[in-house]
Amino acid sequence: xxxxxxxxxxxxxxxxxxxxxxxxxxxxxxxxxxxxxxxxxxxxxxxxxxxxxxxxxxxxxxxxxxxxxxxxxxxxxxxxxxxxxxxxxxxxxxxxxxxxxxxxxxxxxxxxx
Amino acid sequence: xxxxxxxxxxxxxxxxxxxxxxxxxxxxxxxxxxxxxxxxxxxxxxxxxxxxxxxxxxxxxxxxxxxxxxxxxxxxxxxxxxxxxxxxxxxxxxxxxxxxxxxxxxxxxxxxxx
Numbered sequence: 001x002x003x004x005x006x007x008x009x010x011x012x013x014x015x016x017x018x019x020x021x022x023x024x025x026x027x028x029x030x031x032x033x034x035x036x037x038x039x040x041x042x043x044x045x046x047x048x049x050x051x052x053x054x055x056x057x058x059x060x061x062x063x064x065x066x067x068x069x070x071x072x073x074x075x076x077x078x079x080x081x082x083x084x085x086x087x088x089x090x091x092x093x094x095x096x097x098x099x100x101x102x103x104x105x106x107x108x109x110x111x112x113x
Numbered sequence: 114x115x116x117x118x119x120x121x122x123x124x125x126x127x128x129x130x131x132x133x134x135x136x137x138x139x140x141x142x143x144x145x146x147x148x149x150x151x152x153x154x155x156x157x158x159x160x161x162x163x164x165x166x167x168x169x170x171x172x173x174x175x176x177x178x179x180x181x182x183x184x185x186x187x188x189x190x191x192x193x194x195x196x197x198x199x200x201x202x203x204x205x206x207x208x209x210x211x212x213x214x215x216x217x218x219x220x221x222x223x224x225x226x227x
Contacts, residue, residue, distance in 0.1 A: 004155075032213040043117070043203055043218030044156070051213050090155050094213065099169030100146065101216060103155035 002027040004091050006104035014112050015083055021076040021107045023091030033074040034092040034101070035065055044090060050074065061085070086111045119204050119219035126194050126226050134189040134222045136204030145187045146216065147179060148203040156203055162187055191224075199226045 007022040025031060032051050036044040048059025055067040065076045074091060091104040118137045126132050138145050144163045148156035158171035162181035176192040185206070191198055201223050205216035 006155075034215055036216075036218075041220070043205075043220045044216070045218065046215040049213075049215055096213075099161050100158040100171065102158070103148075105155045106153075 002031070002093055002095065002102050004093050004102055004104035006089075006091055006107050008107050009105070010108045010110065012110045012112060013081055016080050018079050019077065019081050019085075019109065021089050021091075021109065023074045023076065023104060025072050025074065025091070025093045027072075027093060027095060029095045031093045031095050033065075033067060034094075035059065035063070035074075035076050036090045036092060036103075038088040038090065038106075040087075047076070047089070081109070081111050083111050083113060085109060117204055117206050117217050117219035119202075119222050121222060122220070123223045124225070126224065128194055128196060128226055130194050131190065131192045132194060132224060134191075134202050134204075134224070136187045136189070136206075136219060138185045138187070138204075138206035139217045142206035142208055142217065143185050144207050145181055145185065146205045146207070147187075147189045148205065149173075150201040150203055150221070152200070159189070194226045196226050199224060 003026045005024045013019045034049045035047040038044045048057050050057045050067045058064045063078050088106045090106050092101050094101040117139050120135045146161040147159040150156045159173050161169040165181045178190045181187040201221040203221045205218045207214045
């Protein structure tokens with residue numbers, strides 16, 4: 001069975017500082033990995049995805065993530081955050097032949113001025 | 114292209130009642146999934162519909178049911194509501210067979226059961 005663990009429930013950071021949101025997954029088959037962002041009172045929107053190929057994936061709003069198969073991780077990074085990045089971030093996994101995407105519990109990123 | 118739209122945005126029901134939530138999929142998408150997001154948690158998969166049939170289900174009881182219509186709009190029905198059913202219900206659409214294709218979410222329906 002697949003599972004996703006987001007290691008931090010909350011990450012406070014000052015504006016313009018770098019940030020890393022950690023995600024680990026478990027699966028017995030090849031996976032596809034995603035990061036989604038959820039702003040208050042909204043649905044989720046895609047930040048970036050890893051399907052295959054280069055392990056470093058770039059997404060919207062300056063975010064990037066690195067797929068590490070040996071460590072089964074897919075950590076999200078941004079070199080300099082803005083107040084507007086304050087939101088809930090979800091790591092998610094799906095796989096070939098699967099019909100569902102499994103989400104982690106989320107990490108609340110709080111950017112302080 | 115039109116995005117995923119859900120209605121209503123908020124709903125208050127009493128324990129034991131029944132509720133129907135509605136979703137209009139993104140244009141060109143014929144697969145719809147429903148998720149339950151409890152407060153402070155990630156979305157939990159309820160079920161998925163393709164061509165008007167359920168083709169995958171999560172760990173939810175039968176009182177959670179759904180429909181998908183020929184125009185790819187869909188409904189989530191919940192019978193005999195319980196207090197723990199209070200949550201944000203999210204509808205997400207994608208294209209057939211593209212399990213590596215990202216989900217396109219609506220803004221959700223906030224259900225409160227009292």
